[in-house]
Amino acid sequence: MITVQAPDGAPEVGPGDDLAALVADLFDLADGDVVTVTSKVVSKAEGRVRPGTRDDALPDETRRVVARRGPTTIVRTSHGLTLAAAGIDASNVAPGTVVLLPEDPDASARAIRESLLARTGRNVGVLVTDTAGRAWREGQVDIAIGAAGLRVIVDLAGSVDAHGNELAVTAPAVADELAGAAELAQGKLTARPFALVRGRDDLVLPAGEHGPGAAALVRPDGADLFGYGAREAVVRALRGGEQDRAAFGAPAEPDELVEAIREVLPGATVEAAAGSVVVAGGDVRTLSGLAFAFGWRPVDAVDDAPGGDGLRFRPATP
Amino acid sequence: MITVQAPDGAPEVGPGDDLAALVADLFDLADGDVVTVTSKVVSKAEGRVRPGTRDDALPDETRRVVARRGPTTIVRTSHGLTLAAAGIDASNVAPGTVVLLPEDPDASARAIRESLLARTGRNVGVLVTDTAGRAWREGQVDIAIGAAGLRVIVDLAGSVDAHGNELAVTAPAVADELAGAAELAQGKLTARPFALVRGRDDLVLPAGEHGPGAAALVRPDGADLFGYGAREAVVRALRGGEQDRAAFGAPAEPDELVEAIREVLPGATVEAAAGSVVVAGGDVRTLSGLAFAFGWRPVDAVDDAPGGDGLRFRPATP
Numbered sequence: 280m281i282t283v284q285a286p287d288g289a290p291e292v293g294p295g296d297d298l299a300a301l302v303a304d305l306f307d308l309a310d311g312d313v314v315t316v317t318s319k320v321v322s323k324a325e326g327r328v329r330p331g332t333r334d335d336a337l338p339d340e341t342r343r344v345v346a347r348r349g350p351t352t353i354v355r356t357s358h359g360l361t362l363a364a365a366g367i368d369a370s371n372v373a374p375g376t377v378v379l380l381p382e383d384p385d386a387s388a389r390a391i392r393e394s395l396l397a398r399t400g401r402n403v404g405v406l407v408t409d410t411a412g413r414a415w416r417e418g419q420v421d422i423a424i425g426a427a428g429l430r431v432i433v434d435l436a437g438s439v440d441a442h443g444n445e446l447a448v449t450a451p452a453v454a455d456e457l458a459g460a461a462e463l464a465q466g467k468l469t470a471r472p473f474a475l476v477r478g479r480d481d482l483v484l485p486a487g488e489h490g491p492g493a494a495a496l497v498r499p500d501g502a503d504l505f506g507y508g509a510r511e512a513v514v515r516a517l518r519g520g521e522q523d524r525a526a527f528g529a530p531a532e533p534d535e536l537v538e539a540i541r542e543v544l545p546g547a548t549v550e551a552a553a554g555s556v557v558v559a560g561g562d563v564r565t566l567s568g569l570a571f572a573f574g575w576r577p578v579d580a581v582d583d584a585p586g587g588d589g590l591r592f593r594p595a596t597p
Numbered sequence: 598m599i600t601v602q603a604p605d606g607a608p609e610v611g612p613g614d615d616l617a618a619l620v621a622d623l624f625d626l627a628d629g630d631v632v633t634v635t636s637k638v639v640s641k642a643e644g645r646v647r648p649g650t651r652d653d654a655l656p657d658e659t660r661r662v663v664a665r666r667g668p669t670t671i672v673r674t675s676h677g678l679t680l681a682a683a684g685i686d687a688s689n690v691a692p693g694t695v696v697l698l699p700e701d702p703d704a705s706a707r708a709i710r711e712s713l714l715a716r717t718g719r720n721v722g723v724l725v726t727d728t729a730g731r732a733w734r735e736g737q738v739d740i741a742i743g744a745a746g747l748r749v750i751v752d753l754a755g756s757v758d759a760h761g762n763e764l765a766v767t768a769p770a771v772a773d774e775l776a777g778a779a780e781l782a783q784g785k786l787t788a789r790p791f792a793l794v795r796g797r798d799d800l801v802l803p804a805g806e807h808g809p810g811a812a813a814l815v816r817p818d819g820a821d822l823f824g825y826g827a828r829e830a831v832v833r834a835l836r837g838g839e840q841d842r843a844a845f846g847a848p849a850e851p852d853e854l855v856e857a858i859r860e861v862l863p864g865a866t867v868e869a870a871a872g873s874v875v876v877a878g879g880d881v882r883t884l885s886g887l888a889f890a891f892g893w894r895p896v897d898a899v900d901d902a903p904g905g906d907g908l909r910f911r912p913a914t915p
Contacts, residue, residue, distance in 0.1 A: 281601040281782050283796075346822040348846075348853075353822065361733040370767065410767070414732040414823040415679040416740070416814050418750040418770030420777070432736040435785055449688065449728070449785055452736030456781050459738070459774035463797060464599050467753055467767055478601075479781060496734050504664040504671065505732040508822035509830035509845050510857070513890035516831040517861045517883055527827055528666075535666075539828070543835045564883050565835055572831035 281478035285464035285471040292472070294326040299394030302473055308401040311480020314391070315461040318409040318424055319371060319378050320472040321387045327379040333367045336377050340365035343526070346508025353412075353508065356380065359497035360424060363412055370467075381407065384425025385492030392427040392489070402486040404429035407493070408458040410467075414505060421462035423454035426493040430482045452496055453482055501528040516572040517564070530574030530594035539569055548586025555593050559586030566590060599796035603782035603789040610790070612644040617712030620791055626719040629798020632709070633779035636727040636742055637689055637696050638790040639705045645697040651685045654695050658683035661844065664826025671730075671826065674698065677815035678742060681730055688785075699725065702743025703810030710745040710807070720804040722747035725811070726776040728785075732823060739780035741772035744811040748800045770814055771800055819846040834890040835882070848892030848912035857887055866904025873911050877904030884908060 286305055292298070298321065302314055322328065329336060341354040345361055354365050358380065366380045381387045384407040392405040407425030412418075423431060431454035461474035484490050500506065506526030507515055515523040533551040540549050540558060547561035556575065558566055567577055576595040582588050604623055610616070616639065620632055640646065647654060659672040663679055674683050676698065684698045699705045702725040710723040725743030730736075741749060749772035779792035802808050818824065824844030825833055833841040851869040858867050858876060865879035874893065876884055885895055894913040900906050 281778070283599040283601075283778070348822055348849075351822075410769075413770075415816050415821050416770060416773065417816050418768040418773070418814065420770050420773050422734070450736040451728075451780060451785060452731075452734060452738050453781060455734065455736070455738050456777035460599070460601070460778035460781060462769060463771060463774050463778060467769060496736065498733050498735050503733050504666055504669075504826035504828070505823045507827045507830075509825045509827075510822070510849070510890045512825075512827035512830040513834040513887060514857050514860055517887060531666075531828070539832045542832055562880065562882055564880055565886070568883070568886070569831060569835060572828045 281460070281476065283460050283464040283474060283476050285461065285474035287469060287471060289320075289470055289472055291470070292320040292323045294324065296324045297394070298324050299391050299398055302391070302395060303398050305473055306475045308395065308399050308403055308475070309477065310402045311477075311483045312401065313404040313406060313429065313457055313476040313479065313483065314395065315406045315408050315458060315474045315476065316388075316391060317465070317472040318366070318380055318384060318407050319368060321381045321384065321407050321425070322378045323372075325381055325387065327381060328372060328376050329379065330376050333364050333369055333377055336367050336379060337365055340367055340379060344511070345506065345526075346511050348508070348510075355500065358384065358424065359494070359500065360409075360411070362409075366409055380409065381425065385427065385494055386425075388425035388427035388492070389489050396486055402428070402483065404483040406454055406458055406461075408461060410462075420455075421458040423458045423493045423496060426454050427489045428484045428486075429454060429490055430484065431491060431493055431495050433482070453479070454493060454496060501525045504528070512572065517568045519567065519571055524571065524574065524595060527572050527574055530596060536570065536573045536575055536592070539573060540566065543569060548584065548589070550585055555591050557581055557584045557589045557591050559584040559589035563590065566592075599778070599794065601778050601782040601792060601794050603779065603792035605787060605789060607638075607788055607790055609788070610638040610641045612642065614642045615712070616642050617709050617716055620709070620713060621716050623791055624793045626713065626717050626721055626793070627795065628720045629795075629801045630719065631722040631724060631747065631775055631794040631797065631801065632713065633724045633726050633776060633792045633794065634706075634709060635783070635790040636684070636698055636702060636725050637686060639699045639702065639725050639743070640696045641690075643699055643705065645699060646690060646694050647697065648694050651682045651687055651695055654685050654697060655683055658685055658697060662829070663824065663844075664829050666826070666828075673818065676702065676742065677812070677818065678727075678729070680727075684727055684729075698727065699743065703745065703812055704743075706743035706745035706810070707807050714804055720746070720801065722801040724772055724776055724779075726779060728780075738773075739776040741776045741811045741814060744772050745807045746802045746804075747772060747808055748802065749809060749811055749813050751800070771797070772811060772814060819843045822846070830890065835886045837885065837889055842889065842892065842913060845890050845892055848914060854888065854891045854893055854910070857891060858884065861887060866902065866907070868903055873909050875899055875902045875907045875909050877902040877907035881908065884910075
């Protein structure tokens with residue numbers, strides 16, 4: 280049995296407030312509990328509130344733009360989170376100001392956990408939660424952007440189910456599911472920034488051991504397949520420019536590039552050999568755009584390609 | 598307070614089994630409860646098991662390929678779900694067979710809900726859950742792929758927080774958060790396909806009213822910004838072909854296309870006028886690829902463009 284509580288009655292939080300003291304007042308903690316705190320109150324306590332609009336604050340909070348359409352700008356933040364408007368929030372804050380995400384939410388979670396241990400003697404896990412959209416689904420869910428003392432992913436690779444099948448790639452992101460469960464008890468309109476989830480003490484690490492943090496839930500830039508929105512990917516690839524390359528990921532296998540070139544330029548002659556791909560026919564700009572997206576670059580002209588004069592491509596490894 | 602229970606002891610499910618009977622045996626249901634059932638047991642009860650591997654079954658379960666890298670193929674299914682390997686599952690099933698997703702998970706949820714009402718007299722919400730990866734985050738979470746009798750998204754647009762700010766775009770996808778909460782109680786290795794979530798009876802609709810189903814959580818094809826992986830987007834745009842156009846979305850505003858062309862081809866002369874965009878300079882293939890991604894197409898040559906002979910583009914609205 281899992282229980283989730285999010286009581287009313289938390290006071291308005293301001294700079295310097297001791298969140299652990301508020302949590303300790305609200306809940307009768309037990310070892311193995313998971314305490315969730317919204318990023319908003321963490322930010323308020325840490326003074327991450329500034330005057331102005333979300334648009335004013337966006338450039339400083341953006342590491343790179345992932346996609347843009349109409350009024351929506353989806354960016355990757357300094358934390359590696361991919362969020363609309365960099366997670367800058369204009370709700371539940373004084374009008375005319377916005378709340379930025381905590382600078383280091385894992386550190387925020389660790390500080391709260393340490394303070395709760397000192398204050399109550401209880402060993403709990405702590406999550407800092409935020410609200411995030413999803414690429415392909417309507418609505419938002421709460422996710423864990425900071426974590427301390429918690430296994431955030433349960434890696435079942437190598438485990439065997441009751442039928443003897445190996446669970447090859449199953450790795451429940453339990454910290455995100457805990458954040459979502461907390462949101463169900465909190466709602467968005469009432470002042471319930473704290474929640475307590477009880478019943479998964481198997482996920483809570485020993486006192487003093489903080490674990491990998493929510494940073495472990497962030498897929499590294501270039502390791503995902505969706506580093507750019509579909510339109511932005513086309514613009515970036517056709518424009519070129521080294522600073523845009525990383526989000527397309529590590530260089531593809533030669534076969535993958537060959538297949539892409541054949542699909543786009545059926546009239547070209549393409550050959551992979553000795554870590555390079557040689558193409559005859561097909562215009563240079565189209566070829567270069569394709570190669571860019573696959574992490575390759577043109578390196579030299581060759582005059583002995585099977586289809587006539589050609590261009591040689593190699594992986595763009597730094 | 599929200600509680601989540603997922604008892605051990607559910608029997609192995611086979612074709613034709615009555616899932617509502619199993620649920621009614623496991624739980625002492627109350628009005629307003631939410632019952633979750635994994636898609637796997639729904640599929641088993643509906644006979645959606647077939648011999649072979651995931652790769653064998655994939656083509657029939659794929660509406661279109663979204664992204665591919667190495668052994669990973671992410672597709673959009675007939676349900677509109679974007680899932681690795683179309684959600685085909687080789688775990689918790691007899692070796693040598695795979696489980697396909699239910700054909701119509703919302704209908705499956707409705708049937709279970711109706712049967713639970715008839716059997717127990719209780720008005721509950723029912724979710725069919727599945728495990729899904731995320732574009733930018735490690736690990737998987739459970740989501741709702743079928744729903745009956747439940748508000749799946751709580752649309753707070755127009756609501757006002759305690760500070761008087763309007764919550765413009767906040768719409769918690771509560772059905773997905775409920776699915777994730779259920780997973781926390783179920784785990785992946787034990788036979789706990791059913792869970793009961795109590796404490797959000799405000800989300801459960803009156804008996805006989807099934808609501809929009811989990812289909813309402815699917816962002817329509819072309820309405821998301823990530824209809825293709827970054828590499829696939831470049832290949833699709835440079836290849837052209839009408840069947841690939843929809844996933845890039847509705848035609849962009851003229852200004853958005855103009856900005857993209859200026860970014861990629863700084864030497865071109867670009868002008869938007871009367872619902873068309875005229876470009877002089879820049880090679881046709883690059884321009885056409887860009888226009889494709891933005892939902893536009895070349896329509897005719899013009900000889901009076903400001904920068905010399907040019908090409909006119911118009912939105913590719915059917």
